[in-house]
Amino acid sequence: MSMQSLIESRLRETLAPSQLSVIDESHLHAGHAGWREGGETHFRVEITADAFAGQNRVARHRMVNTALTEAFDRGLHALALKARAPGE
Template sequence: MSDTPSMKSLIETRLSDAFAPVRLSVVDESHLHAGHAGWREGGETHFRIEVVSNAFAGKSRVERHRMVNAALAEAFARGLHALAIKAEPG
């Protein structure tokens, strides 16, 4: 058995560590993208996240998205292809 966490678990951990969210939802939507760019057998390529955190207070939408993308650099390096982000201040 592999010690490598699932992509969903990695995303949840990185976002929790970076932002201490008051609400976090991570949904694997890879099955909706079968046959499209970046999709691969087994999924874990396309995710929709919602993260609500005080860390986003005073930040623009673009700044919040950049913060999330930076926190998930490891996930992108591991094959995360697409991320739908809803990041709001807590």
């Protein structure tokens, strides 16, 4: 399973988002810390989920990071994240 597929799968299973966008931006970080040949190290995620309602930004990021523990264990290095509740 690719890193992008893993990220999408875990977020869908854990947070049931109404909107999810996962973009591999590894090519933009070639030669930087955490980058490796073949990419799949740096991702941009935009997610909207009911689970974020009433949660502040830090709590939302923690929820996403917890959902992606396996991805970080497998080499995910960086995650640019926009996490919203519906209607925001």
